[in-house]
Amino acid sequence: MTDIFYTKDHEWIKVNGDEGVVGITSYASEQLGDIVFVELPEKGNSFDQGKDVAVIESVKAASEIYSPASGEIFETNSSLEEKPEIINEDPLDSGWLYKIIIKNKDELKNLMSEEEYKKLIGA
Amino acid sequence: MNKNKGLDHDEQLLFEVGDINKTGVDLDDIDNLDQMIGDSFSENEIGLAGLSEPETIRHYVRLSRKNYSIDAGLYPLGSCTMKHNPRLNEKMARLEGFSDIHPLQPISTCQGALELIDLISSWLKELTGMAAVTMTPKAGAQGELCGMMAIKQALLDRNELNRKVVLVPDSAHGTNPATAAFLGFEVKTIKSNDKGLIDFSDFKDNIDENFAGVMITNPNTCGLFETDIVKISELTHKSGGYLYCDGANFNAVVGKLKPGDLGIDAMHINLHKTFSTPHGGGGPGSGPVVFSDRLEKFCPTPLVKNIKGDFILVEDSSEKDLAKSFGRLNVFHGQMGMFVRAMSYMLSHGADGLKQVSEDAVLNANYLRASLSSHLTPAFDGFCMHEILFSDDFLKDTGVETLDFAKAMIDEGYHPMTIYFPLVIHGALLVEPTETESKQSLDHFINTLCDLVERLKKDSDSFKAAPVFTPIRRLDETQAARKPVLRWKEEPLIAV
């Protein structure tokens, strides 16, 4: 059973047991335009919820990615190094950024449901 | 294949036209002495392409013809101030007594250099009405850093480094928050009001016991004079902070008022904007900083001192004058070549001419404003200073964006104005004509812009395609950033 949660900064996290996969929403990828580079965190590093963990760059902008949950990174999407445009093409699936061992599942209560997020972006 | 287009010649890269066995200089013969470099000696090939003198000149002349320049046409870049660069400045900077002297010469052999630094310092202090000046910063951005470092040093001296918050208006140049953050300050943004000015009540509400100071551009980036500036400086000082003024727009008020009368503590001056040193395609710049008496003793090293007509250079931080200095910003003493050019400009204008400079700059901008308001949409009501800000309202429902409009100007023979800055105005277009444009030139520019606006309704597609008359069309910036190619490389030979 996979749950998906959203942040107000347009990240999503898919939760499966203690593991989470993090990416950015379609809305965010459209706003950023053509993505040219992604700076991903290193495996083994830990981040707190809401801390900046990665940077996504388009031609004219660079945006911080804030971790939706606290925990340790155990995998990053290495295909983005060569082809950052995957995020534009498929932000919700193959354009994922990193995987994390979620430290405290209670924190997920601070996030939004799909319905709440859709309301936020006026979809 | 011939890709020349009339006067525009296709020109390949130096490494494609040059040759490793070619040179454009004749040098004396070598004696072939035994080298004394030691282990790190090398005779390996570097791979540098060479050209003879005629080929060199042709290569660079052909390249030059692909550039727009102020000498060729009006350059309405708001906040950048592209004004005429008098050639006397260039001639003066090339006097051997200025250009061919070494920064470490014995003091007795460079009295003239120190006198020039002292002279330009005294002019800048008088024009700004400030207590002190440092000439060393290498460009405006370094000047800004210098001013904020003096503020940090002053807070350290007061033992009040808890004051970490620097307020920056949302309309500020990007360098302002970058500089404050670089120094470890916490940047808080203050809002602009619907008149394009700092919202005084928002400023007031953001002051607390951690307030270090505020960075204000005046006239601001919307081309407006901050009318509450004296109130802001009084409250800043009462609250224990400092007022940093970004002097990028000093050219709008030079000779007209003294920034010192506004209560500022530090201000950098971009010599190219106010005092006409050439922009040179992006430098070199020079960014002297003037200080109030409160910050004077925290100035960077070195200092030039005039002792009854004898000039000395104070460099040692153990000297009394530098005891509280925050240190050295760069090697040697600043951009001498730029000081000479700026001094030549100041002497040429004098106090009366400089006042005329700012009045004409403001007059030209308001003339554009009055003449363009029927076709473009000024972002704010009322008079502007030296530059006029438009929003993209006039482009609404045309399908044309600010960028397209700017590119279409290129086909009309103009460099576009500054676009998408300041960030507070949607699709901003910031136009600065400067005082060195004639009325005829402004009228031609006005007619061109009005014609373009008329064309929006009839032929919006042409804007999307523009420019078409340039050596090259719109470029793929996404590819450039995704797969950076930042130097020439010899293509690998195909194996037979």
Place this chain on the structure above:
Amino acid sequence: MRYLPLTNDDRKNMKKIIGINDINEMFTNVPKEVSLDPKFNLPNHKTEMEVGKILSEIANKNINSNQVPFFLGAGAYKHHIPATVDHIIQRSEFLTSYTPYQPEISQGTLQYLFEFQTQVSLITGMDVSNASMYDGSTSTAEAVSMAKRITKRNKVVLSPTLHPQYAEVINTLISSNEDEIDYEFSENFEVEKLISKIDDSVSCIVVQNPDFFGSCHSLEQLAEYAHSKGTLLIVVVNEIISLGMMKSPGEMGADIVACEGQSLGNPLNFGGPYIGLMSTKDKYVRQLPGRIVGETIDMNGEKGFVLTLATREQHIRREKATSNICTNSGLCSLAFTIHLSLLGEMGFKKLSKLNHEAAIKLYNKLKNLEGFEVKNNSFFNEFTVKVPINASVFVEKMAEKRNFSRSSSI
């Protein structure tokens, strides 16, 4: 006023169209307590001839490098500059253009910067270079700050033979509370001693080569050890002509190279404007500060150049920028690149040799002079001499003996 095109009639007509009688009506935002039209204790405008006379008189109070034998170095060097260089950099299209933000009408600037980046990469032996910085000292400080970003470490080790004013600049621009800068100025360069200072908390080690005293060093061993601890090697070059006959910093294992490029194309100017060079390895390119030009194609598939990787810069990232730097040294980099195009591989290497041989000849004369001690075992075009009396007194005395005929500079 010769630089102002508006006539009084123009001004009158324009005021009418704007709808004002008095110029000060446009300055109504200026607070009442601030005087418009204050008194300035400054002279009024002057003719071209008067200005020329005033500034020439000041210039003539200096002794310039063409008048006397000239032995000054230490970060600024007198070399002959071909006449072509100064002619081309004064062309309107280079002198009076802005930063190339509109690539369609700036290909001239963009292409020469791309060529410049290639030349700098080649002579430093690195993968990529930026489009220049203010000068060698600020390049060095930016290199240190870049190394700190890459390694996420705060400790910095400076070689004792680094230019002391460069060390001061690093100290001013880099140090914050959590930083630690290890620098003790001395003439003793010992690789073993430097190695002993490196551990896995050191972000970078900064070595000048040839060093401040003129000595040349091999750095392979140092580079290898530094890399084993995850420390970056920054190599600083003050005299760029030395690279015509020395192993490049890249060959010796440098991660970032910071140079003063004044020696090519740029006059002494009493210390500025100069030109900082900065180059690095491909993998660090997105941490490189300053402007960078890249190749791309236009909508017709034609090759062209643009400023790229701009997202690192202050006007986009604001408080998260890699540096607050705005300008490069545009026109100085043009002078550099023209001079190096004229020299080419052959000229550059020969110029290097000529410099070295002139220094050897002087070295051989001085080493047998009684009371003098020549300190170097190796050097490129400058070396250190211990003089029998106080050095600054000695230098002033030498300057008084300025009447003998000048030698040529190379």
